[in-house]
Amino acid sequence: MTKAPVLPVVDITRLGSNRLEDRMAVAQELDRACAGTGFLYVTGAQLDAALFDRVVARAKAYFALPQEAKMQSYIGLSENHSGYVPVGEEQFGEGSDDLKEAYDVNRDYPFPHGRNPLLGPNMWPEMPGFRDDVQAYYRHVTQIGGLLFRSFALALGLAEDHFDALTSHSPSQLRLIHYPHDASVQDRPGLGSHTDYECFTLLFATAPGLQIVGKQGAWIDVPLIEGTMIMNIGDMMEIMSNGRYVATRHRVKKVQQERYSFALFHACNYDHVVAPVVQGEAPRYAPLQCGEHLYNQTAQTFAYLKRRIARGELVLNQAMPLDSFGQRSVAAT
Numbered sequence: 039m040t041k042a043p044v045l046p047v048v049d050i051t052r053l054g055s056n057r058l059e060d061r062m063a064v065a066q067e068l069d070r071a072c073a074g075t076g077f078l079y080v081t082g083a084q085l086d087a088a089l090f091d092r093v094v095a096r097a098k099a100y101f102a103l104p105q106e107a108k109m110q111s112y113i114g115l116s117e118n119h120s121g122y123v124p125v126g127e128e129q130f131g132e133g134s135d136d137l138k139e140a141y142d143v144n145r146d147y148p149f150p151h152g153r154n155p156l157l158g159p160n161m162w163p164e165m166p167g168f169r170d171d172v173q174a175y176y177r178h179v180t181q182i183g184g185l186l187f188r189s190f191a192l193a194l195g196l197a198e199d200h201f202d203a204l205t206s207h208s209p210s211q212l213r214l215i216h217y218p219h220d221a222s223v224q225d226r227p228g229l230g231s232h233t234d235y236e237c238f239t240l241l242f243a244t245a246p247g248l249q250i251v252g253k254q255g256a257w258i259d260v261p262l263i264e265g266t267m268i269m270n271i272g273d274m275m276e277i278m279s280n281g282r283y284v285a286t287r288h289r290v291k292k293v294q295q296e297r298y299s300f301a302l303f304h305a306c307n308y309d310h311v312v313a314p315v316v317q318g319e320a321p322r323y324a325p326l327q328c329g330e331h332l333y334n335q336t337a338q339t340f341a342y343l344k345r346r347i348a349r350g351e352l353v354l355n356q357a358m359p360l361d362s363f364g365q366r367s368v369a370a371t
Contacts, residue, residue, distance in 0.1 A: 043079060044258060046071035047266065050082035053185040065192035072193075072279075076271040076286035077250050079263050080240065084182050087265070089298075090242055093175040093214070097298050101139060101216040103165075111163045113142060114342030117306055118158035119333075120210075121146055125218075137292055137302050140147070141214040143172060145207065155333055156209035175300065176212050179240050179267075182302040183210070186238065186269075194279060208305045209329055210236065217247065217290065217297040232280055232302050233285035234272035235335045236305040241268040243299035251287045273331070274306060279324040280314035305332060330355060 048067045052060040070080040100108070105124070113121035122142040146160045162169045187201035197266040231251075241248075248260040248268065260268065271283045290299075306312060308329030314321040334354045346352040 041080045043263060044260060045075060045078050045268075047079040047081060047263070048269075050080055050182070050185060050189070051234040053082070053189055054084065055140065061189065061198075062192055065189040066185070068189050069193035072271050072275075072283040075250070076257060077260065077288070078269050079266040080182075080186075080269045081263075081266045084185065086178055087263065089175055089178055092171050093300060094244060094298055096165075096171045097141075097214045097216065097299050097300070100141065100163060100168060100214075101166055101298075103163075106246055108139075111141075111161050112342075113340070114160075116161045117155070118144060118154055118160070119336065119340075120314065121161040122163070128339050138215055138217045138290075140216065141172075143176065143212050143214075144209055145176075146173060147207075154209075156211075156308060156329060157207070171213065172212070176302065178312075179212070180210065180304075182267075183238070183240060183302065186240075187304070187315055190238075194282075196315060199298040200315075204306045204310050205304070206211060206307065208307050209332060210303055210305045211303045212300065213337070215299045215301065217245075217292075217299075219294065219296040231287050231289045233287055234270060235332050236270055236303040237278070238293040239270050239301050239303050241270075241301045243268070243297065243298040245295050247290045247292075247297055249289050249291055257289075258346075269282070272303065274312045274326070274328065277312050277326055278315045280316045281322050282316065308310070309334075 046067075048064065048065055048071055052064050052069075055061055068078075108122045109124065111122045113119060113123050113127070115121065120143050121141070123142060125137060125139050128138075141163075143160045144156060146156075147158050149158065184202075184205070187205060188198050191198050191200040243262060246259065246261050249257040250260055250270075252258045270288065271285050273285050275283050276285045290297075306328045310328045311325045312328050312331075313325040314323055337347060337352060337354055343352060347354065
């Protein structure tokens, strides 16, 4: 007997329909899933399996390079937080180095967009085909995200195009993540417990390891389902939904097999002020400036930014503490 999925499965195929009732039906399914757990599986005709395979092959080739070659694109050398992230660079809390390496890319603007630290030209490694395949994946998952933003608008009783202008030049980031093989591994987290800072995340992974906090407070394994991506609510959508959707805490436990994951964090524009958008409800959350929140949270996690703070080169403006969301309310001011 086949076991039921641990999370809801939402087929988004009908988001491409010309019929509003088809799109509304998907929006209602999405609404139920996000109000229930904040995590779900997304499937549908929009997902391009061949493109997923290409980006996996490209990531394997890149992360197999010598460390010296990868460090030539070290994220600390960039002006807009893009590039290679070595093992131990990220830390969620003192003494909890993440046991992974990554390559981070943003929207690849040929020049700084509005002069902020999260938009501009990406740093790319000198590897033929890497930039082309990664950008193709970024565009593909961004398009899927655009459909989901429109679905959220319908679910929250807004005009269907409500989020279009608010996400037109967002600092949405794609992370190519590699968890190395470790035959002697013990059961300890590979990625610290956290909520995602943005509106929502779309994740494709090659092996299990993701865990979420269930309603009873225990860690629950999230298995992979072929032909799906994993989606979860982030801090900003928790605010905009006025707490209807909750940013659920999650982590990646350390597993023996080598694991690759590809997470695209969908955000609003850098200067957009995120606030509850549900009509007829008293706001339960204070407004939050999107880009400032993203950068402040990032600066509390990455070693190179922590060093800049320590030297007085970087001062954070009203930075909220890490893990401020997820089954918690922020009083409106």
